[in-house]
Amino acid sequence: MRYQPVIGLEIHAELLTDSKVFCTCKNEFGGNENTRVCPRCSGLPGTLPLINKGAVRLAAKAGFATDCTINNYSAFDRKNYFYPDLPKAYQITQFEYPICTDGHITVIGGKDIRINRIHIEEDAGKLVHDDYEGISMADYNRCGVPLIEIVTEPDFRTIEEVQDFVEQIALRLKYAGVCDARMEQGSMRVDVNISIMPAGSSEFGTRAEIKNLNSLKAIGRAIEYEIKRQSEILDNGGTVVQETRRYNDNHGDTKALRSKEEAHDYRYFPEPDIPPVLLSDEDIAEIKNSMPEMPQTRFNRYTQEYKLPYDDAKLIISSKEFSDFYDEAVKINPDYKQISNLMLVELNRNLNDSEKTISDVTFSPADLAELVKMSSDGIVSKNAAKDILKIMFTNGGKPQDIAKEHGFIMDNDTSGIEEIINKVLSENPESVESFKNGNQKIFGFLMGQVIRLAGNGANPKLAKDLLTEKLK
Ligand code: ADP
Ligand code: MG
Numbered sequence: 001m002r003y004q005p006v007i008g009l010e011i012h013a014e015l016l017t018d019s020k021v022f023c024t025c026k027n028e029f030g031g032n033e034n035t036r037v038c039p040r041c042s043g044l045p046g047t048l049p050l051i052n053k054g055a056v057r058l059a060a061k062a063g064f065a066t067d068c069t070i071n072n073y074s075a076f077d078r079k080n081y082f083y084p085d086l087p088k089a090y091q092i093t094q095f096e097y098p099i100c101t102d103g104h105i106t107v108i109g110g111k112d113i114r115i116n117r118i119h120i121e122e123d124a125g126k127l128v129h130d131d132y133e134g135i136s137m138a139d140y141n142r143c144g145v146p147l148i149e150i151v152t153e154p155d156f157r158t159i160e161e162v163q164d165f166v167e168q169i170a171l172r173l174k175y176a177g178v179c180d181a182r183m184e185q186g187s188m189r190v191d192v193n194i195s196i197m198p199a200g201s202s203e204f205g206t207r208a209e210i211k212n213l214n215s216l217k218a219i220g221r222a223i224e225y226e227i228k229r230q231s232e233i234l235d236n237g238g239t240v241v242q243e244t245r246r247y248n249d250n251h252g253d254t255k256a257l258r259s260k261e262e263a264h265d266y267r268y269f270p271e272p273d274i275p276p277v278l279l280s281d282e283d284i285a286e287i288k289n290s291m292p293e294m295p296q297t298r299f300n301r302y303t304q305e306y307k308l309p310y311d312d313a314k315l316i317i318s319s320k321e322f323s324d325f326y327d328e329a330v331k332i333n334p335d336y337k338q339i340s341n342l343m344l345v346e347l348n349r350n351l352n353d354s355e356k357t358i359s360d361v362t363f364s365p366a367d368l369a370e371l372v373k374m375s376s377d378g379i380v381s382k383n384a385a386k387d388i389l390k391i392m393f394t395n396g397g398k399p400q401d402i403a404k405e406h407g408f409i410m411d412n413d414t415s416g417i418e419e420i421i422n423k424v425l426s427e428n429p430e431s432v433e434s435f436k437n438g439n440q441k442i443f444g445f446l447m448g449q450v451i452r453l454a455g456n457g458a459n460p461k462l463a464k465d466l467l468t469e470k471l472k
């Protein structure tokens with residue numbers, strides 16, 4: 001590699017508050033245009049903003065989710081710019097005093113990516129361009145939706161590091177209940193800043209900023225394209241200009257949008273209509289106490305303490321509800337591996353088949369823990385446990401009741417199974433002959449007959465041992 005890429009991210013995430021950040025309009029996705037607007041968020045003169053405490057709380061939670069310091073004092077500023085999607089002609093944001101600073105996340109390869117800051121700001125509206133009519137229309141439903149912006153240091157060097165970071169941020173924000181992080185719906189959007197420098201150099205090049213990437217794939221392709229584009233410029237003796245670019249998913253390329261504004265272009269000044277946000281140490285401690293355990297901590301517990309395979313642990317943490325369910329179950333029955341297996345294979349199969357999610361499951365983690373215990377205690381066979389799970393999933397009920405009702409309690413009485421085996425052997429003399437002549441495969445057939453006659457409660461191990469014995 002002749003050039004070393006240097007990458008920094010700015011990630012916007014919409015906060016899961018009920019209402020917008022400076023007015024009482026509903027904060028919801030979708031719906032008819034301009035149905036959730038009021039004089040405040042549509043920027044009518046004479047209206048005053050009122051800060052949503054819930055947004056402050058969620059921003060602080062985002063800080064805890066990323067190991068930031070939460071500041072006792074933060075304040076709002078006005079950032080001036082003129083686009084029709086922003087009816088006030090300025091955006092309220094935090095410039096000088098952001099709510100969170102100095103965080104970090106460890107990414108793939110063990111490298112620490114530093115987070116410079118997280119600040120609160122308001123989202124702009126959406127412009128809808130009608131090329132046929134030749135007009136543009138403004139939808140202000142999104143105007144004033146609370147956002148956080150997470151700004152990293154330029155610490156990334158590879159696409160894999162960037163994608164891992166974005167995945168981790170999305171998951172952590174979801175765990176903390178800060179943002180639903182649906183990149184395809186735009187509730188989390190990533191701006192990639194990228195420059196290149198000659199390999200071995202330590203002086204960063206000039207960066208381009210690629211706005212609003214909405215999938216991991218788009219992030220990867222945009223970075224690849226930029227590395228190529230900037231390398232060609234430098235190879236030809238040119239200089240990269242600092243600008244904002246737009247990524248086009250159909251072509252996999254980026255196009256210049258506008259030359260990059262500097263801070264002074266925005267003429268930031270302190271927002272006069274909103275008092276500073278003051279959080280006492282007690283407030284901050286209280287918010288910290290309300291945080292759930294983060295996915296990375298759970299992952300480490302699963303792989304190190306519970307000895308789960310890497311992939312299994314990763315699958316469990318991929319949904320907080322799933323991981324919560326697992327944690328509740330292993331609290332009752334610490335059979336880490338069996339509970340993980342039953343959830344990842346059987347429960348997931350039932351969920352997929354019925355197009356449901358873990359939050360639709362009506363049985364409790366305790367029921368699942370009990371089922372696994374019944375199986376490991378030899379009360380029901382492994383196969384019966386799968387059948388019982390399916391019944392619990394579809395009809396509800398307690399594993400013990402289901403096992404009794406459907407005859408799944410394993411019959412450990414040798415005489416009963418012996419009788420059945422004798423019957424099967426006497427009814428299939430040719431098969432027995434064939435087995436004795438070396439046809440090993442016929443064993444499975446005979447075993448199948450025995451299990452069929454023995455029913456749900458058959459103890460497969462017992463049956464197998466006895467059948468082997470009889471066939472000697
Ligand atoms: P500005 O204030 O001009 O927006 P910042 O210092 O806030 O600049 O940086 C914005 C983003 O650009 C951050 O994510 C940062 O990591 C990234 N960045 C800064 N310099 C570079 C560079 N030379 N190459 C790549 N990314 C950079
Ligand atoms: Mg910036």
Ligand code: ZN
Nearest residue numbers: 023025038041
């Ligand atoms: Zn409003």
